[in-house]
Amino acid sequence: MSSSRRFIPALVVLVLLAVLPQLPVPPFWITLLNNIGIASLVAIGLVLLTGVGGLTSFGQAAFCGFGAYTTAVLTTAYGFSPWMTLPLSLAVGALIALPLGLITVRLSGHFLPLGTLAWGIALYYLFGQIDLLGRHDGIAGIPPLSIGDYRFMSGSSIYYVIWTFVILTALAAQNLLDSRVGRAIRALRGGGQAPEAFGVNVARAKLTVFVLAGVTAALAGWLYAHMQRAINPTPFSISMGIEYLLMAVIGGAGYVWGAIFGASLVLVLKELLQRLLPDLIGTTANFEMIVFGALLVVILQFARDGLWPVVLRFFPSKSSHRIRGDAPALGKREAPSPGTPLIRVEKARKTFGGLVAVNDVSFEVKAGQIVGLIGPNGAGKSTTFDLITGMNSLSGGQILFEGKPLTGRSPRDIARQGVARTFQHPKILPGMSVLENVALGAHQRGTGGVLQSILRLERTEEAALMAEAMRQLERVGLAEFKDRPAGDLALGQVRILEIARALALDPVVLLLDEPAAGLRYGEKQELAALLKKLRGEGMSILLVEHDMSFVMGLVDHLVVLDFGTRIADGKPQEVRENPAVIAAYLGGTA
Amino acid sequence: MDFTIAAFLIQDGLTSGAIYALLGLALVLVFSVTRVIFIPQGEFVAYGAMTLSLLDSGKFPATATLLLVFGVLAFLLDLWDNRARLNAPVLLRNVGLNLVLPGVIYTLALVLAPMQAGPFVKALLTIVIIAPMGLYIYRIAYKPLADASVLVLLIVSVGVHLAMMGLGLVFFGAEGLRARPLSTGSFSLGFLPISAQSLWIYGSTIAIIVGLYLFFEKTLLGKALRATAVNRLGARLVGVRTQLTGVTAFVLAATVGAISGILIGPITTIYYDTGFIIGLKGFVAAIIGGLASFPITAIAAIGVGIVESFTSFYASAFKEIIVFSLIIPVLIWLSITVSVHEDE
């Protein structure tokens, strides 16, 4: 991932971090760095949750509280050793995050952050009311961390513990993002249910990242308890939750290292303001709020991606994904023999209220065929398409795939059967590389989980997924763009990228939704040539299209819809001369 | 349960519920028209209450200075935005709206503050000071982000909240303030004593609800706001400016906030940070109303007030926990009923 221009500055920072406590630095700065480290942990969780996954949470401070109180109670009242409570603190964080996540991640957009705001406040008040947690006074006398006889009492000793955890967590987060699970989490930003269609379990990915953010916050809480050795509810309040979000936003919500940068910036600024402002204004109070508030507004107005990308601009890097030649091949589906019926639509019907959008439409796609479903705007093509892909449910009739009914199956399940699709309005992740976008299509062909990804135990499988993605890119002719952000591609290339992603599913049949819409003449010809090539390789394709000229020389069979009803079907040339079809397209005398 | 206590608690709940209803309605109004989840609504309440109590003690309200500051900021931003086409009408409008208006209000406050005018003059002055803040806040923080997502706007709201709360601290200090009631005295309804102030609260809440209803149903501007909420693109196509509806919604919200502050100032001590928590209770109601329904929000707000009043009697330590946990079953309900496809 990193090239030498980033490697050297990173090394310098690392060495500096390592020697800093040995230099004659005032202890005050060490304390500040410790606080930055702890805040960074929470912010890294938020980067995963908010920046990458698109789920905003104001409640992360409460999770710190769970981590801190778990170890505080267990070490002071039950005599546990601090290291023993580490897994327990993390587990409590996860256990609380799980039900909260189950409730909250299903909520659409803005209800999620409001939900976190509400339970963030409720939990803070709760900490202050429970006798076991020492109510508002909290818990004192928490033992320090120790190894053998060495006790991490001083700020400069626990400093190493904290920053080791920070760096390990950042690396873990980075590893995770660069894996199959990570790609699924990154796909959440693509929005809506689209990732389901290429096999990502959206609800599960959201829950995963929510729990992970809870666990990193709990880790921060655990460290905090053993650094301070006394805790009370204040650091776990909603205003701290807001401050953590501020760090993530300022740093750059999509960047793991940006979290540390954001935490440093906020805490250093806070320190400076608390020192300088009273001299300027003459009173002592936490006026830094005003500055932070204004900063948040200004950053979102002028640098919505935060400041870390600005820093990175000084250290340009060219990342390139190496494809391992020895990567094992992924399992492949057996291809159906040409001519066997794959998709059978039997009297499919869809009504919206009183309106009949699809009126008893029947047709068939056989293996090795390209079938075109065409018709003027509003003819019911897209609705029919949605019925096949499971985005919409049938009101009547049935749809069979390889003889089995698809009725009631989810888009993800239909994708798993071997029905891959593209979108009329492409659903790509513009910031992700072309190669990774394609690899998302192969999501269901891998099994690597969160822990394996963090520990890099799934590298063989990952190499296989990447090699597969590369194969599909070569197949469609986009190999040269593999490391470019997908957002750099022209529309025609994006549509082909979507086809490559669909191919990465190892599908039996490809469903293309208006693949030629908006393409220029040359692009259309390239697309047609690609589809012909795929058919030659045995692929079966159903395409919904408006553009007659595009389908004419391409498809084996045409089905024409108008007002939800099939008005013609047959060979392209026959259909083209059918007066009903001409009337439907040109209007006038029917 | 003792019936007298219950009646007393219900009355108490109705009083705070009415305030939460006003806040909830303002939040729904702002959200439906501008997609801004307006966290700082509570700050308007605190500003209103503190302005009134400063006027009560014959002091000059610092909020008038703040208004001037906001105005100058808005003036500079407008100047910068229009730097390419700086002509007399544009400049005149800018000066009038952003400098003259707050200047006049500032002078008015200077003159009226030491005069110890009657409670209604003071209340009116408070509204006049706070209401234009809605305009400037919109201009400074939100107008440049008209195309941003709800989430970005929400985080901006948190920023505005922090800044406004901090400014409240600068201008009012950390001490709590309490205003004098609009009219003193009380009378009893059977065994239940009712203070004049709570009558003011009920009356004003009903009047505002009726007023908002008439505004939305009977005036063209009100309809334009509704139209914007229903269909943003459609509204632009008939010539309704996004900025016009945005400003209107924010000024209305600030006005409602100032009135809430005037109503609540005499019954609780208000600190610079009280607004946030009060505002969030309005949010609980607004969320129950799905950030869309005015009637459900109003009813939910009354419910929040009553739940709060009963818990503060029976389990006072757990008051806030219970009130904010009310949202959890609502969220569960929403997460079950809201279709998964609904994503924006």
Place this chain on the structure above:
Amino acid sequence: MSDRLLRVENLHVSYGKAEVLHGISLAMKPGSIVAVIGANGAGKTTMLNAIMGLIPSRGSIEYDGAPVPRSIEARVAAGLCLVPEKRELFSSMSVEDNIMLGGFLRSPSERAEIQADVYQRFPRLAERRKQLAGTLSGGERQMLALARALMSKPRLLLLDEPSLGLAPKIVIDILNIVAELRNTGVSILLVEQNARAALEIADEGYLVELGEVRKSGPAAELAVDPALMEGYLGRNA
């Protein structure tokens, strides 16, 4: 007054990095109907949106002899009005409110005057004044969209696919209404899939393909041009 109500020169529109209009030019006389036809994805809707100011574009748009005003509101005030493909009605508001809002930029007296006129033209809507717009049938919705547009007292109506999703009988009704509107002095830029019907009522026609004007000329000539057939049904393979 200029002899050209609208003159579009070399209009380019891009979405991100993809250019979808590659320099379209078009001109229309006051009081005329100009039909813009072409297959899906040709860029017709994009062109209307650019003329209305909904999306940024490069090139020049002159309206009534001067550069078109900057903001959408100023364009509406100057007499430009778009009826979009999806109608964009205020579905949870009454028919009456929808119509009234159409005249948002007009004075109350003007509004009352045009309103009476509009109800006369669309008696169906007068009957359904109190009904919510969302409960109307497809044809009625299109009428309401037209009625709302007329309330702004337009000089140039931009109609995007007025026949979309309507039954053939209603398509004829709607296009007849459009043809009548011209007689009241309103000019109309009509984007239509239903090419034959559109060219029948239009004075001039433009065939747009892939973001460029492929052919233009008097509507009657364009209607029998073989390029039209190709544009819709494809070249002979």
